[in-house]
Amino acid sequence: MGHFMIQRSINYVINLVKGLWSLIIGLSITGEFFVRRKVTVHYPRQVVPKEASESFRGPIELVGSVKDPSVPRCISCMMCVTACPSGCIKVVKNKAPKLTPEEEARYAEAEARGEKVKRPSAPKNPAVYEYDFTYCSLCACCIEACPVDSIRFSNELYLAGTSRDDFKYDLISRLERKAKEDPKAASELLPGPRGPKKMVAAEAAASSENASEVSA
Amino acid sequence: MIMTVLAYLAFALYFCLIIGGGLMAVFCSNLVRALVGLIATLLGVAGMYLLMQSPFLAFMQILIYVGAVCVIIFFALMMTAGGNENEDGTPIPLGKYARSFLAAIMPLSVLLPVIFLHPVDSADSPVATPLAELGRGLTEDFVLPFELISIILLIAMAGAVFLAWERRNK
Amino acid sequence: MEILSFWTIVQLVLALVAILIFISGNAIILVWMERKIAGYIQRRPGPVEVGPEGILQCVADAVKLLSKQILKPTHADSLLYWLGPILIFFAVPLIFMVIPFSPFFTAYEVDLGILLILAFSGINVLSVLVAGWSSNNKYSLYGAARSVSMSVSFEIPLLLAVLAIAFQTGTLNLSTIVAKQGGWPWQWNIFVQPLAFFIYFVCAMAETNRAPFDLGESESELTAGFHTEYSGMGFALFFLAEYANMVVVCCVATALFLGGWNGPFLDGFWWFLAKAYGLLIVMMWIRWTYPRMRFDMILNLNWKWLLPLGALNLLGTAFVLKLIETPCIKEFLEGWGIL
Numbered sequence: 001m002g003h004f005m006i007q008r009s010i011n012y013v014i015n016l017v018k019g020l021w022s023l024i025i026g027l028s029i030t031g032e033f034f035v036r037r038k039v040t041v042h043y044p045r046q047v048v049p050k051e052a053s054e055s056f057r058g059p060i061e062l063v064g065s066v067k068d069p070s071v072p073r074c075i076s077c078m079m080c081v082t083a084c085p086s087g088c089i090k091v092v093k094n095k096a097p098k099l100t101p102e103e104e105a106r107y108a109e110a111e112a113r114g115e116k117v118k119r120p121s122a123p124k125n126p127a128v129y130e131y132d133f134t135y136c137s138l139c140a141c142c143i144e145a146c147p148v149d150s151i152r153f154s155n156e157l158y159l160a161g162t163s164r165d166d167f168k169y170d171l172i173s174r175l176e177r178k179a180k181e182d183p184k185a186a187s188e189l190l191p192g193p194r195g196p197k198k199m200v201a202a203e204a205a206a207s208s209e210n211a212s213e214v215s216a
Numbered sequence: 217m218i219m220t221v222l223a224y225l226a227f228a229l230y231f232c233l234i235i236g237g238g239l240m241a242v243f244c245s246n247l248v249r250a251l252v253g254l255i256a257t258l259l260g261v262a263g264m265y266l267l268m269q270s271p272f273l274a275f276m277q278i279l280i281y282v283g284a285v286c287v288i289i290f291f292a293l294m295m296t297a298g299g300n301e302n303e304d305g306t307p308i309p310l311g312k313y314a315r316s317f318l319a320a321i322m323p324l325s326v327l328l329p330v331i332f333l334h335p336v337d338s339a340d341s342p343v344a345t346p347l348a349e350l351g352r353g354l355t356e357d358f359v360l361p362f363e364l365i366s367i368i369l370l371i372a373m374a375g376a377v378f379l380a381w382e383r384r385n386k
Numbered sequence: 387m388e389i390l391s392f393w394t395i396v397q398l399v400l401a402l403v404a405i406l407i408f409i410s411g412n413a414i415i416l417v418w419m420e421r422k423i424a425g426y427i428q429r430r431p432g433p434v435e436v437g438p439e440g441i442l443q444c445v446a447d448a449v450k451l452l453s454k455q456i457l458k459p460t461h462a463d464s465l466l467y468w469l470g471p472i473l474i475f476f477a478v479p480l481i482f483m484v485i486p487f488s489p490f491f492t493a494y495e496v497d498l499g500i501l502l503i504l505a506f507s508g509i510n511v512l513s514v515l516v517a518g519w520s521s522n523n524k525y526s527l528y529g530a531a532r533s534v535s536m537s538v539s540f541e542i543p544l545l546l547a548v549l550a551i552a553f554q555t556g557t558l559n560l561s562t563i564v565a566k567q568g569g570w571p572w573q574w575n576i577f578v579q580p581l582a583f584f585i586y587f588v589c590a591m592a593e594t595n596r597a598p599f600d601l602g603e604s605e606s607e608l609t610a611g612f613h614t615e616y617s618g619m620g621f622a623l624f625f626l627a628e629y630a631n632m633v634v635v636c637c638v639a640t641a642l643f644l645g646g647w648n649g650p651f652l653d654g655f656w657w658f659l660a661k662a663y664g665l666l667i668v669m670m671w672i673r674w675t676y677p678r679m680r681f682d683m684i685l686n687l688n689w690k691w692l693l694p695l696g697a698l699n700l701l702g703t704a705f706v707l708k709l710i711e712t713p714c715i716k717e718f719l720e721g722w723g724i725l
Contacts, residue, residue: 023676030427030675040430222395248519252466255512271498275505283508287538290515294531347497347558 048157057153059133059167060142062175064187070179072172073150076126083145088135092128096121126172133159133167227267233260247293255286269342272350398483405482413629414444420670427674451625454618462615463520470517471616471623477506478630485637486561488647488655499560500548503638504541507593510631511537514595514602517624518612529611532681533595533602539688540599544589546696547582550703551575551642560638564646569653574645581699583643585692587665590635592684594628597673599684606678636665 041048062072076093097120099107111117143151161167179186233256240253258281265274354362418433418441425432433440458467484499496502511534518530554575555563567574576583592599603611613624640646640661649657679687709715 026675027671030671033429034423034426034671036429038426038429038431042431042434246463248466249463252469252516271496272501275498275501279501279505279508283505283511283541284538287508287511287515287534290512290519291531291534291538294515294519294527 043158050155053155053157056155056157057138057140058156058159059136059138059154059169060131060151060171061154061178062129062171063150063152064175064179064183066187068179069183069187070176071125072129072175073148074126074129074146075124075148075150077147079145079147080142080151083141085139085141086135086137088132089142090128090130090132091126094123094125094127129171131169131171133169134164223267226263230260230263230267233257233263248290251286251290251293254289255282258282258286267342269344271344272347401483402479405479409478409482409630409633410626412633413626414448415441416629416632416666417444417447417625419667420673423667423670424674427671448622451618451622456618456620457615459522459615462522466516466520467615468620470513470520471620471627473513473516474510474627475623475630477509478627478634481506481634482630482637484560485634486564486641486646487637487658488653489561489565495559495561497557497559500552500558500563500638500642503634504545504548507631507634508541510593510627511541514612517616521612521615523615525608525610525614526612529602529608529614533612536599536601536681536684536688537593537595539685540589540592540692543585543688543692543696544593546693546700547579547586547589548642550579550582550696550700553700553703553707554578560641560646564641564648567645567648569645569648569650571645573648574643576643579643579699579703581695582703583639585696585699586639586643588687588692590639591669591672592688594631594635596632596669598676598679600673600678601681601684632666632669633662636662636669639665 062074065071065073074091076091078091081087081089081091099119107117107119138153140153143153159167175186237253237256237258237260241250241257242253244250244253258277262274262277262282265271265277421443422432422440433443436443436446458464481503484496484502486499514537515530515534518526518528518533521527551563552558555566557563563575571577595602601611603613605611608614613621616624637658640658644661644665645657646661647653647655647658710719
């Protein structure tokens with residue numbers, strides 16, 4: 001019994017000394033941080049380097065097609081509009097080109113001759129692609145729904161505006177602007193470290209099986 | 217000359233503090249306000265000690281009575297259920313008034329005869345007693361009363377612990 | 387207290403004005419320091435926009451506080467509600483009066499300097515209670531109750547630590563205590579009484595409601611503790627008093643333990659201020675290092691460790707003092723040149 005008591009009191013003292021020592025360790029850690037380089041990026045004067053912003057998932061943007069980066073891959077299938085829970089995407093399909101009277105007459109003539117006539121169909125890419133970021137919850141449903149990988153998250157970190165309308169984007173003109181600046185980046189499937197979208201879909205399908213093998 | 221005037225002014229201030237605080241302590245229905253009145257009185261008494269050239273007593277008065285005793289009373293008041301006894305508006309029975317008056321008279325009935333039967337010559341201008349002399353008095357000449365007081369405090373403390381113990385066991 | 391002369395009064399008034407300026411100027415510098423230290427410890431720059439390195443940020447904040455509306459909760463006790471912030475501030479200038487910044491730079495020499503400081507710093511506790519109770523808010527009440535039960539208990543080891551110094555030097559006059567110490571660190575009282583200094587410093591942090599003992603205003607649990615309901619100047623006074631009290635405890639520690647105005651060369655108030663500010667920086671460093679302690683842990687620390695240690699330290703001091711007064715030992719020590 002006495003032996004046990006001695007053991008306990010020795011342990012108590014040891015713990016006490018350890019505790020006091022841990023206080024000093026704590027102070028030394030904060031002291032070290034005090035003199036180390038500061039990591040804050042002071043926004044108006046500095047911005048985060050591009051590599052750091054690559055993993056940021058900002059407002060969505062359209063991806064240009066490989067042939068012509070200024071034209072989106074979008075096929076106006078409306079899947080994104082359907083998938084969006086906030087209803088912040090608005091897509092208007094392109095109409096078939098209006099035929100001149102002569103062309104119309106030629107087609108009618110050919111039809112009358114009994115030929116199989118194929119009038120020009122509407123281009124698949126959308127006429128209007130509007131995106132209201134004020135309602136967007138960045139849930140990525142549209143990105144997952146898109147069958148042709150035409151939507152991706154942008155890396156835009158610094159968003160500021162003076163009115164609500166500043167966050168209603170016309171994504172087609174935005175893509176055109178981007179394609180002019182850097183055609184390759186505009187048509188890149190998914191920039192940054194996220195990996196190809198198809199892989200994301202595969203990952204979603206087989207998430208339970210081999211999540212570790214899918215590289216990020 | 218100017219010092220005398222200032223001393224009188226200080227005396228008047230302390231006097232008002234003591235009397236006003238005392239009245240507040242007696243007549244406030246709110247217990248916490250009454251306690252604030254008590255604190256004012258104690259501060260006034262500390263000021264009087266200062267005028268009587270005994271800063272040691274004055275500081276002790278503030279340190280112990282204002283800083284500790286009143287805080288403890290305040291604490292106790294805060295933890296107990298608020299509201300005064302007379303909330304339902306029933307008239308307080310006369311006997312209660314009589315008993316409170318009796319309780320108020322009690323200390324006076326002890327102190328007054330002592331003051332009148334054994335008056336102490338008051339000095340024209342008070343003389344400060346050095347702290348060392350005070351300490352020597354407490355540990356040599358008046359060692360018995362001093363120790364008796366500490367025994368009383370010890371008993372009070374033991375009683376408090378005992379009461380708390382009972383409560384906890386229930 | 388000697389009879390006051392007319393010139394003493396003039397001196398007192400001047401000192402009071404100087405002290406008030408000192409307190410408010412200090413508060414601004416200290417708040418800035420605190421925010422800078424907090425930032426640097428968290429690897430961010432702290433305030434940088436207003437003025438060079440953000441030093442004017444606190445001035446801007448003060449202006450904001452001044453211009454804010456002063457509100458009182460509906461069922462608050464209006465007399466006590468306003469008494470709280472006034473009471474907490476009224477003792478502070480008085481305490482500064484007796485702090486010996488330098489031999490010629492003490493506002494008012496009192497033989498009972500330490501006692502005065504201890505007596506008037508007890509009023510803080512009272513004002514915290516008054517403020518917390520009268521706010522008619524449960525958070526305020528909880529904050530006040532916690533902070534007061536802590537302050538009342540930490541006052542005891544603090545007194546014991548100070549008493550050890552008073553035993554050793556045989557006086558309660560701060561200037562005399564400082565004058566008895568030398569310029570070099572091994573001539574300071576901290577060298578003789580390290581335990582007393584440790585106890586004093588821990589208790590001082592508790593008395594000023596600083597983290598890790600900031601139970602009175604534990605933001606994460608009690609919004610702002612006892613001053614939850616105060617806005618504008620009411621809050622500003624509490625804020626000012628907190629920093630003023632920090633300066634007070636650090637000044638007292640400097641005078642009692644760190645040799646006050648004595649320095650290795652060129653004695654003067656700059657040494658005093660440098661030491662006091664060093665202690666303040668340590669206090670801030672500690673605040674931004676340790677998490678807030680739990681209530682029962684704090685009281686355990688006080689009653690089970692600091693109080694017995696303080697009492698033992700006091701007994702030990704008394705024993706050693708008696709021992710070296712014994713003739714034969716005194717002779718022996720004098721022979722070796724220690725005394």
